[in-house]
Structures are given as structure tokens and as C-alpha cells.
Amino acid sequence: MALSLIGAGFGRTGTVSLRAALEQLGHGPVYHMMEVFKYPEHGPLWVEALENPKLLEQLLDGYQAAIDWPACHFWEPLLAANPQAKVILTVRDSESWYTSIHNTLYQMLLHIPATLPDQQISMGRRIIWEETFAGELGDKDRAISVYEKHNAKVIASVPPEQLLVYQVSEGWAPLCDFLGCEVPGNAFPKSNTTEEFLAQFQK
Numbered sequence: 001m002a003l004s005l006i007g008a009g010f011g012r013t014g015t016v017s018l019r020a021a022l023e024q025l026g027h028g029p030v031y032h033m034m035e036v037f038k039y040p041e042h043g044p045l046w047v048e049a050l051e052n053p054k055l056l057e058q059l060l061d062g063y064q065a066a067i068d069w070p071a072c073h074f075w076e077p078l079l080a081a082n083p084q085a086k087v088i089l090t091v092r093d094s095e096s097w098y099t100s101i102h103n104t105l106y107q108m109l110l111h112i113p114a115t116l117p118d119q120q121i122s123m124g125r126r127i128i129w130e131e132t133f134a135g136e137l138g139d140k141d142r143a144i145s146v147y148e149k150h151n152a153k154v155i156a157s158v159p160p161e162q163l164l165v166y167q168v169s170e171g172w173a174p175l176c177d178f179l180g181c182e183v184p185g186n187a188f189p190k191s192n193t194t195e196e197f198l199a200q201f202q203k
Contacts, residue, residue: 007067008075009090012100014168015068020189031066043119053077
């Protein structure tokens with residue numbers, strides 16, 4: 001495994017847009033939660049990686065970057081295995097983040113769509129619902145506390161020159177400056193709104 005970029009930001013912080021941006025800038029392929037939708041067999045392996053981090057190498061083989069859940073839960077062992085990697089911490093206002101996650105991921109895990117394979121649901125419940133939020137994703141104050149403590153830990157742990165704390169609303173400039181590449185002429189990608197997220201599971 002030789003990741004050049006590690007996304008430490010939680011889901012619903014613009015990670016789908018970041019994925020598209022990174023791939024456009026030549027930093028793909030990017031592992032994102034969407035990969036688990038493509039490869040449901042990855043679900044159990046991510047759960048096993050909680051006890052056996054060596055499986056991360058198998059899961060991320062061939063990828064340049066790993067962002068969003070489940071990878072962001074493992075940002076520390078990923079950075080230990082790839083000490084040269086740059087870290088991007090996607091953030092947004094805490095209240096806005098909770099509204100988004102409550103209306104999307106929380107609802108998905110609470111009311112399981114029939115379209116999702118068991119492997120994905122089991123992974124989401126274990127890594128996000130249980131391991132990250134201790135079963136309290138529905139408690140706004142507790143969930144925001146987990147979110148803010150996570151962000152603070154990343155900022156305190158990663159050397160400043162290796163870390164970009166980033167809001168996707170900032171667009172290309174800070175991202176390209178961090179990666180040392182030219183700013184593209186097209187608009188920054190914007191995708192995976194709450195409506196788009198929910199539409200994926202209503203087909």
C-alpha cells in the first residue's frame with residue numbers, strides 16, 4: 001500500500017466532491033464509501049480490519065487516496081503505514097454537518113434500504129454507528145461532540161505542513177496549492193446533496 005493522500009474527514013463533509021476533484025487532478029483512483037457499494041465483499045474486511053489493520057493493505061491496493069468512511073476511521077494506522085502521505089481533513093460547520101448526516105446516513109442505518117447488501121449495512125453499523133458514535137448518532141449533542149473531538153485530534157496529531165483543513169466550498173485554490181498543481185479552468189465539482197444521497201436508495 002502506498003497512499004499519497006489520506007482523507008481524515010467524516011462523511012457528509014463534501015467527500016464526494018473531493019473525490020471527483022482529486023481524480024480530475026490526477027490523484028486517483030480514490031477509495032470512498034462508494035467503492036463499498038461497488039464491492040460489497042469489502043464490507044466484512046473493513047470490519048475485520050478493526051482487529052487486523054494489515055487488511056488495510058489488501059483493501060486499498062491500487063488506490064492513491066482513501067477518503068470518507070470507512071477509511072477515515074483508520075486514518076491513524078493508514079498514516080503510520082504511509083508516513084509520507086498528505087492528509088486532508090474535510091470540515092463544515094458542526095450544525096450543518098449534523099443536519100446533513102441526520103437526514104442521510106442516520107436515516108439509512110436506522111431504516112435499512114432493501115437495495116443495500118447485508119455486508120454494507122453490517123460494516124456501516126459496526127464502524128460508523130458503533131465504533132465512531134457509540135450507538136448515539138441520533139443524539140445531536142453527542143454526535144457533534146464526537147465530530148469536533150475527531151477533527152481536533154487530527155489537527156493536533158498531523159504535522160501542519162502535511163495537513164490541509166479544508167471546506168469544499170473554498171474550491172480549487174487551497175486544494176491545488178496543497179497538492180502543488182495548477183488550478184483547473186472548470187468549476188469545482190459539487191455533488192451528493194441530501195436529495196442525491198437519498199435518491200440512490202429509492203431505486
